[in-house]
Amino acid sequence: MKKAGRNQNQVELFDFVPETMERGRAKKSHRRQVRRARAQALAAVRAGQNRGEDELAFPPRSFGPGGERRAKSLHGLKTLKITGVDTTAHAAATGYPFVAGPSLGAEGIYLGRDLHGGGAFCFDPWSLYRQGVISGMSAMFFGQVGTGKSSLAKSFAIRSVLAGRKLSVASDKKGEWTIVVRALGGSVIQIGPGMGTRLNPLDPGTRPGLDTDGKPLMDQGWAMMVRTRRMAILVTLAKILTGRDLEPAEHYVLSAALDRAEGAAESQHRVVVIPDVLVGLDQMRKEEDQYASEAASVMWMTLQRIVSGDLAGMFDGPSTVDFDRDAPAVSIDTSSLNGASPEAARVVNACAGAWTEAMVTTSDGGQRLVIYEEGWDNISSEADLRRMVEAWKLARAYGIFNILIMHKVSDLDMAGDQGSKMAAMAKSLLADADVKVIYRQDASALRITTDEMELSDRERALIKTLPKGTGLWRLGNSSFEVKNDLTRAEIPLFDTDARMDMIA
Ligand SMILES: Nc1ncnc2c1ncn2[C@@H]1O[C@H](COP(=O)(O)OP(=O)(O)OP(=O)(O)O)[C@@H](O)[C@H]1O
Ligand SMILES: [Mg+2]
Structure with a gap:
C-alpha cells in the first residue's frame, strides 16, 4: 500500500498490530512486542503534535469502492463459486465432515479473525442484506465498560469510509469520535454551552428525491x-x-x-x-x-x-453549521455537556439526533453508517425512542446502517416498566437489530443477555470470559467469535486512556 505523501504522520492502512490478548496463549515476548508497537504508534502521534503537524490522517481514497482497478485485481469483490464434486456414495459416506461453520465470505470490510472457523472475518451489512443473511439494517453492540465496543465500531467505521461509505455519529457524548472523524477528513460539530455553534432542530433537513416506496417525492x-x-x-x-x-x-x-x-x-x-x-x-x-x-x-x-x-444559544436560531452531506464523516460532539443537567443533556441528544436523522434520511446520499454511542441515553426518552424505532425501520430504504452501542441488554429496560409501551418499543429495537455483537458481560448482566438472545450454554460460558477486543457476533441464525484486529494507525486514535494522558 502506498503511503500518504502529505505533511502528516504517515499511515499504513493494512498494518495490523500482531496478536495480543488471546487468553494465556500469547507468549511474553509476543506481548512485549505488541506493547512496543503500541508505544511507538503513540509516540509518533505525540511527535507529530509537537511539530505542530495536523492530527494523524488517513490517505484519501484514490479508487472506487470495489478496489483498485488493475489487471487481475478481482475488482468487484466477487466471491468464489463453490461447485459440487461427483463422487460415489461409498466415498461420500466416508468423507471427512467439515467441523468449522460456514464463514460470511470475503465480501466486505476486514474486521479481524474468526476464532471458530479460522480465517478472516469480513462484514458488509449491505451485501449481507442483498444475500438475505440479514433482513434489518441495524446492529447493537453490548459489553462491559472498556471491552472494546467503541473500538470495534470505530475500526468498522474507518475502514468503511476508506472503502467509500459515509459516517455520521449522531451524538458523541465523550467526544471520543472527534479525532477519528478528523483523521478521516470529516467535520465535527461541537455543541454545548458557550461553543458558539447552533443547530436549528426545526431545519427541514435534506429533501429525498424518492419516497420510501421508490416513487418521486412530491x-x-x-x-x-x-x-x-x-x-x-x-x-x-x-x-x-x-x-x-x-x-x-x-x-x-x-x-x-x-x-x-x-x-x-x-x-x-x-x-x-x-x-x-x-x-x-x-x-x-x-x-x-x-x-x-x-x-x-x-x-x-x-x-x-x-x-x-x-440551553440558550444552542437551538434557538438558524443553524450556524451545515451538515456536509459530501463529507466522508460527520459527528456531533456533545462532550462539553458533561455535568449539565439531565434534561439539558436529553434536549441536546434529542435535537442532535433529530437533526442528524433529518439530514441523512435521503436515498440519494449513498450508503451511510449512523452510530449512536452510549445509546442507553436515547432509550430513556419516549419520543427519542419512538424516533429511533422509526429511523431504524426506514434505514433500508435510505441506505443507512445503524449501530447502537450499549453496556448491557438490561439497559433497554430503562425505557419503561415491564409491559409498558416504552419497554415494548425498546424490545422492538433489539428484535429489529439483525446483527448483535456481545462483548464480555458480568454475571449480573449475563442472565438477561442469555434469555433475551436465546444463547446456548456454550455461548453463555464464552461471554463470561471473552478477552478485550473479542466478541460474539450473532447474525440471523449464525454466530461467530471474532477478534477485532486493529491497525497501527488506528490504535492511537482509539486508545481512550492514552488520549487522556496526552490531554493532561
Ligand atoms: N481489539 C482490540 N485490540 C487491542 N486493544 C483494544 C481492542 N479493542 C479495544 N482496545 C483498547 O481497549 C480500550 C478500551 O476500548 P473501548 O474504548 O473501545 O471500550 P468500550 O467498550 O467502548 O468502553 P466504554 O464502555 O467505556 O465505552 C482502548 O484503549 C482500546 O485501545
Ligand atoms: Mg465506548
Whole structure:
C-alpha cells in the first residue's frame, strides 16, 4: 500500500498490530512486542503534535469502492463459486465432515479473525442484506465498560469510509469520535454551552428525491414529512422539559403555534426557528379560550428554557453549521455537556439526533453508517425512542446502517416498566437489530443477555470470559467469535486512556 505523501504522520492502512490478548496463549515476548508497537504508534502521534503537524490522517481514497482497478485485481469483490464434486456414495459416506461453520465470505470490510472457523472475518451489512443473511439494517453492540465496543465500531467505521461509505455519529457524548472523524477528513460539530455553534432542530433537513416506496417525492409529501418531523421534535422537547406526557390541549397549541410560526417565517423567506413558535404560543395565550390559553401558557413557559437559561444559544436560531452531506464523516460532539443537567443533556441528544436523522434520511446520499454511542441515553426518552424505532425501520430504504452501542441488554429496560409501551418499543429495537455483537458481560448482566438472545450454554460460558477486543457476533441464525484486529494507525486514535494522558 502506498503511503500518504502529505505533511502528516504517515499511515499504513493494512498494518495490523500482531496478536495480543488471546487468553494465556500469547507468549511474553509476543506481548512485549505488541506493547512496543503500541508505544511507538503513540509516540509518533505525540511527535507529530509537537511539530505542530495536523492530527494523524488517513490517505484519501484514490479508487472506487470495489478496489483498485488493475489487471487481475478481482475488482468487484466477487466471491468464489463453490461447485459440487461427483463422487460415489461409498466415498461420500466416508468423507471427512467439515467441523468449522460456514464463514460470511470475503465480501466486505476486514474486521479481524474468526476464532471458530479460522480465517478472516469480513462484514458488509449491505451485501449481507442483498444475500438475505440479514433482513434489518441495524446492529447493537453490548459489553462491559472498556471491552472494546467503541473500538470495534470505530475500526468498522474507518475502514468503511476508506472503502467509500459515509459516517455520521449522531451524538458523541465523550467526544471520543472527534479525532477519528478528523483523521478521516470529516467535520465535527461541537455543541454545548458557550461553543458558539447552533443547530436549528426545526431545519427541514435534506429533501429525498424518492419516497420510501421508490416513487418521486412530491412537494406535498415533502411538506408533510417536514411538518411531522417539526411537530415530533417540539413534542419531544416539551416532554423532556415537563417530564411528563402532554395533554391533548398542549398538543393542539403546539401544533397551532407551529402553523403560525411557519406562516410568519415563510412570509419573511427564512427557516422557522423555535423563537417563532414561542411568539405563536404567546399570541395564543392572549387570543384563545381559557382552556387553550392555559395550555399555551404552560408550553410557552416550558419552551422558554430553550431560549434562556442553561440551553440558550444552542437551538434557538438558524443553524450556524451545515451538515456536509459530501463529507466522508460527520459527528456531533456533545462532550462539553458533561455535568449539565439531565434534561439539558436529553434536549441536546434529542435535537442532535433529530437533526442528524433529518439530514441523512435521503436515498440519494449513498450508503451511510449512523452510530449512536452510549445509546442507553436515547432509550430513556419516549419520543427519542419512538424516533429511533422509526429511523431504524426506514434505514433500508435510505441506505443507512445503524449501530447502537450499549453496556448491557438490561439497559433497554430503562425505557419503561415491564409491559409498558416504552419497554415494548425498546424490545422492538433489539428484535429489529439483525446483527448483535456481545462483548464480555458480568454475571449480573449475563442472565438477561442469555434469555433475551436465546444463547446456548456454550455461548453463555464464552461471554463470561471473552478477552478485550473479542466478541460474539450473532447474525440471523449464525454466530461467530471474532477478534477485532486493529491497525497501527488506528490504535492511537482509539486508545481512550492514552488520549487522556496526552490531554493532561
Ligand atoms: N481489539 C482490540 N485490540 C487491542 N486493544 C483494544 C481492542 N479493542 C479495544 N482496545 C483498547 O481497549 C480500550 C478500551 O476500548 P473501548 O474504548 O473501545 O471500550 P468500550 O467498550 O467502548 O468502553 P466504554 O464502555 O467505556 O465505552 C482502548 O484503549 C482500546 O485501545
Ligand atoms: Mg465506548
